[in-house]
Amino acid sequence: MATAVVARPVARPQPRARDEEVLVWPDLIFIEFISALVFTVGLLILSTFMNAPLLDQANPDVTPNPSKAPWYLLNLQELLLHMNAAMAGIIVPTVWLILLAAFPYFDRDNEGQGAWFATENSWRITIISGLVAFVGTWLLILWDTGKIAYFLHSWFGLSGGDTLRFLENVRSMQSQLPWPEWSRSITYLPFKLRILDGTGRGGPTTFQHLDFPGWLVEQAIPITALVGLPSLLIYSLWRSGLVVSRRDALLALFTGFVVVFGVLTLVGTAFRGQGQQLVMPWDLKVSEGIPGQEAH
Amino acid sequence: MAVEAPPKPTLADKIYDRLFHNYVWKSIFRTGYPNTPRNQMLIVATNVFLHLHPTRIHRTHVKITHTYCLGGLSFFMFLGLTVTGIMLMFYYVPSVERAYLDIQNITTTVQFGQLMRNMHRWMAHAMVILVFLHMMRVFYTGAYKPPREFNWVVGVILLVLTFLLSFTGYLLPWDQLAFWAITVGSEIAGSAPVLGPKTRFWMLGGFEVGPNALIRFYTLHVIGLPLLAAIFMAVHFWRIRRDGGLARPL
């Protein structure tokens, strides 16, 4: 018999509130029609005045500099500049998509549904986590491209010299600290685990030897930041009494994600120039990579 | 109390009657003109395109500032992309010798070709943005809460399908922007642990972006992914009706 042994609660639709209802025709249909009309006309006008780009024909021998992925993948490409390729390109987005899909199974309380910012501190939480994510992401990007060290040096004359050089960006922790030679190749398996290392490329782990400084810089620090910083945000909001329920925690997390996505896309689109250098948008120059025409 | 005689039918009334009360017209449009509540409900319930909607809806869900029509607009963008896409398909062949020249042909020689291509590209960007905004709206109004949990998951699947549709379409013009963007994208895919290189090989039909990749991406873009998206959209829309419409405060 396929009946449940234990009666588990199943969410059922709410009963209809018939006295609060209006007819779909015309009230909803008309609104849908107007929105379709506005967007059609708006996009037609846009299409009349702005052409879709078409560059030279595809040529595998000529690489434009910078080569960028489509804009919705630029946030991943930006992440790629700060951590290991497998992490940035696959692990982070997959983990995030699974987390995103799991939201409703974490927050099952029906309170505050059906209206914008209906729970008590929701507006404040959204604003605070949005601001923190915005400023924090910018600061992290600026730090990791060495701009903060440069800024401190050129505006305030502060310089840590050689002793503090390892703090300039994340990668310099690998090269500027006096790591002992043995830490760059710690053998932890007596055989080479080829199945996981199908790429044949190097990396902090080659599934036999561990390059500890490389692993630290490419995986440990990014993972700590990606997991630790949102946790820190939610924890501090909880300690301050703003975050009370699971919904509040998800609000902070989701808002943070949206803002981080936006900042990474913005930086990847408008602020990365040749060689993926951080430049101001008006200094953005794309070299078409044609041999003999590099000076652009 | 004298009852007034009904006004004599004018010429306009007689023409209206001939046009809209004849047998042929009434065989097509079987409900009356929707100016009575009965007809307004009937037309929504009996029309194949409109019966996506319930006949009545909670008054807060009609306000634009509740949903901003984002879900409907995303679907509308999908339909617009299908229409402009079909127009472009008449003039485009996915071979590396012809693709770029076909796009140039579309944007110069073909009547309204430039307009169709522009519409297609801007609608594509718009669809990605609108789908994202729709996800934000659903989240901030708490419309993922029980019993709507699985519909949110279907929505995330649709988000991924939208990104994939955009990605596969990006390669088709076969210009430098397209070629190198997809090269970068497939490099990112290829860096996955364990399955990365195999996935990249399967995606591109080879070790690098070339003729196999073009035909693969074309097939996915024009029929494979749209069919999948249509199936998931059917599930998504059905679930909304099944869950009693949009989420309401308790």
Add this chain to the structure above:
Amino acid sequence: MEWANLPHDFAEPLELVIVAISITAMLGILVLFGQWWQK
């Protein structure tokens, strides 16, 4: 129409920014319409 082509260097960021601004404007028009039509 030659003048409708985007400048080569900024094609990508510009197309995204302009589309995003257009969508915001269109949604704004919808909201204004809603405020006028649905009192």
